[in-house]
Amino acid sequence: MGNPIAVLEVGTSEVRVVVAEPREDGLLMITGVGRYPSSGVRKSELVDFENAKICVKKALLEAEENAQVAIQEIFMVFSGDHIKQIINRGSVNVLSMDQVITADEREEVVETARAVSLPHDHEILHSITRKYYIGDETRGVLNPDGMEASRLSLEMLILYCQSNRLRNLYRLAEEAALEVTEVAFAGLCCGLSVLTPQQKEVGAILIDLGAGTSDYVVYSDNEISLAGSLGVGGDHVTNDLAMGLNLSTTQSERLKVKYGAAMVDLSSRGRRIPIPPETGFRAQEVLSRDVNTIIHARMEEVFELIKAQVDKEVKKKNFGAGVILTGGGAKMTRVQDLATRVFQLPCHIGYPREISGLALPSESPEFASTVGMLKYGVRYGNMADRGPRLGNLLRKMFGKP
Amino acid sequence: MTTPLLSTNEETIRDPLPILFLALGNAGGKLISHLPKRVPELSYVAVDTDAASLNELSFERKILLGETLTNGMGTGGNVELAQRCLEEGEDQLFSLFQGYKVVILVAGLGGGTGGGLGAQLADRAREAGLLVIAGLVQPLEAEGGSRRNLAETALGHYREACDAVMLFPLESLKVNEDASMLLARLLKRCGMEIGRALGGVAVLLRSGWLIPLTLQDLVQTLKQADGYCRLVAVSAEGENRITSLLDQLFTHPLIDRGSLLAHSGGVVVGMLCGPHTPVQDLERISFEIRRVLRSDADLKIGVAQDERFGQHLALVVMAAEQWKVKAVSVEEVEEELEGGDPVPSDKSKVDEKGKMVQSEIKLPSHAKTKGRFKGIAPTIVEGADLDTPTFIRKGLRLSFHKDLSS
Structure with missing residues (x-):
C-alpha cells in the first residue's frame, strides 16, 4: 500500500476528513473518516471563521483516530457560486524549419490559452485542455505532438474563483496545522469519483446536490463542456420549509430528510405529518402535499436553471449517460423522477467507484467529491514523483476518460 | 376558476362534430384499432407506408402511401423516404380531409411514417382548414439514441404544424416493478392505456352533454399548455366506484402518479356517466379533483351522458404539462x-x-x-x-x- 493521503471538505452541512491508502490493484482503501456538523459555513462559503475552525479540528481529530495517522498535509475540495468558467483559445506559430509540433510549442500554446483577463481579485483555479487545432482545421485533436503545421491553437476551459475565498480556505487549514497540497473544484472531483470512462465518452450531466451549492459538470463530445456552481442547495429547501410551514430550521431539516419528496405524490395527498415541539415552536401537523409542493418548486428551479446553462453553453448535446446526481440531495425521494422530467434524460444516483475499506463513503453519494479528490491526490502524488505538468494531469483526469 | 357544476340543460346536447381520427404508421394504427367498433359515430382512417402493417388493421378506410417507392415495405425509419411517400400520395390525402372540421392524428414518434411524414401531413390538414390535434407516443429510452433523436425532431415539427399536441411518453408508463416484465407485455399495457385515453376523447366528442365541454375548451387548454399535455382515462363501477376512480386517477403513471395534476396550470375533466348517476357522485369527484389542484389552476369540467354506460363512471382528464404561468403581481x-x-x-x-x-x-x-x-x-x-x-x-x-x- 502507498502512503496515506487525506482530503478535507468544509461543506455547508458537514466538515469531512477522509483518509485513504492507494492499493496495488489501483483501488483506494478508505482507512479513516472524520465528520462534524458544520458551523460558520453558508452556501459553501465561510461566514464564521472561528466556528469553522473548531469544526475542522473536530473532524480532523476523528479521522486521525480512526485511521491511526497524524495528518499534516491535506488535499481540499472547494466550491461556491463565485467559481465561474471561461473558454479561451490561444494560438502560436510553429517556427521550426520542418514545422513539426514539439513539446515547446505545446507548452507555449498552453501559456497563451491560459492568458485570460480576469475580474479584480479573481484567480485561475483550474485550466483544462480541451482540444488542439492544427493550422486552419476546425476539427480538434487530442495530442498534436509530431504533427506538421504552421500554426497550433488550443481551446482551454478555465475555471476561476475569488482569490480571497480561496485564501481563507488555505488559512483555515493552516490554523489546524495542515499544509494544503492542492485544491480542486468539487464538481470536477465528483466526476472523477463516480463517472466511468464510457459515461464521459458518451456524454453526461453530473450534478452534485450539496447543502450550500449545486455544482455541475457537463461532459459532451468527449470533453468537459461546462462546469459551474449554483449557489442554491439543500439548505434552501430547509429554509423554504421553515418559512412556509412556520417551523424551526431543525424541525424543517428533519421533515425534509424523513418525509420530503421532490414530486408531489397524490396517493398520500391527505397525509398529515406530525411535527414534535421544540423550544419556541409548538407541536403541529403539516400536510404532506404542502411539504412536497415546497420542495418540488425549489428542486425544479435548480434543475431548470442548470438546464438553461446547458442549453445555452453546450453545443453538442449528446448525453448518452443521462443525468447523474451526487451529494446529499441525491438521496431525496423521487429527485431522480424530477430530474428525468426536467432534462428529458434518464437519471440515476452516482456512487463513488473503485474504493474499498470503510463502507460509508462507497454507499453515500455525498462522499463523491471527497473520494474524487482522494483519487486526484493519488494520481497527483504519482505524477509529482515524475515531475508532472499540471495542465496534462488535469486534462487526463477531468477532460479525458 | 371552475365551471359551475350541475345544471342539467337538455338543450346543450349537440350533434357530434365532423371529426376524423387519422392513425398514422404502425403505432398509430394499433393504438386506436379498437375505436371504430366502440365509437362508430366518428370517422377513422389508417395511413401507412407498410402494407403488411396496414393489412392487420380492421379500419374501413386505409391508405397505403409510397407504394411505388417502397413496394409497400415501409420506410424503415428513413425520414426522407417517408416525405417522398407523402408527396406521392398528397392528392389522395387532401381529398380525405374534405367534409371534416377536426382531425385527430395519432402516431408513434420513433417510426419512419409517424415520425417522418406526420408533421407535414398535419400541415396539409391545417392548410385545408382543419383544426389539427396530435396524440403522439414518445418511444422508450431503451429504444436507443437514433430513435430518440428522430422522436425529438419529429415532436418539434409536430408542435409547429398542429394546433395542439397530446403527448404520451412510454417511459412514464413504465414503473419500477416493470423491470422484470416481458417487453411485449409492457408495450401491450402501454398501448392499452394510451388507447383508452384516446378512446375517452372520442367518446367525449360524440356524447350528449349535460354540462357542455366543447372541443374548443380542449384546444384552448392545449394551446395554453404551450403544446404539451397529458391525457388519461379511468373508469370504475360498483358501490365504491368513486373511490376507485379517484385512486386510479391520482396514481396513474401517465400523469406522473398525480404529480402533474397537482402542478398543472390547466386541467380539463370530462365525466362520462349513465342516465342514473346521482348528483352527489359528480359533486364528490369535482370536489376531490379541485382539492388536489393548485388554487390558481384553470379547471374546466364537462359531464356527458350515455345510456350504454349504465352504472359505469369514467373520467377523461387532460392536464397541461407546461402552462403559461401568471407571474405574481x-x-x-x-x-x-x-x-x-x-x-x-x-x-x-x-x-x-x-x-x-x-x-x-x-x-x-x-x-x-x-x-x-x-x-x-x-x-x-x-x-x-x-x-x-x-x-x-x-x-x-x-x-x-x-x-x-x-
Missing part, C-alpha cells in the same frame, strides 16, 4: 407579505413560450422572506434572488397559509 406580493417592499419591474411577466421568467417576477425584498439567508450575499440569477423561497416567488399557495410577516 406586485399587489399580490404586497398583500401576502403585509407591507412587503416589492422590487419595481416594468418587464412583461411571461416569455414568448409562455414560461415564467425568473428575472421578471416581482420580487419582494422583505428581509423576513429570506430566513437563514438574511444578511449574507444573495444568490442572484437573472435578476431573481434565489434565497427567497421559490414557492413565494412563484406565488404557490399552501393549504396551511401562514402570515409571513408574523
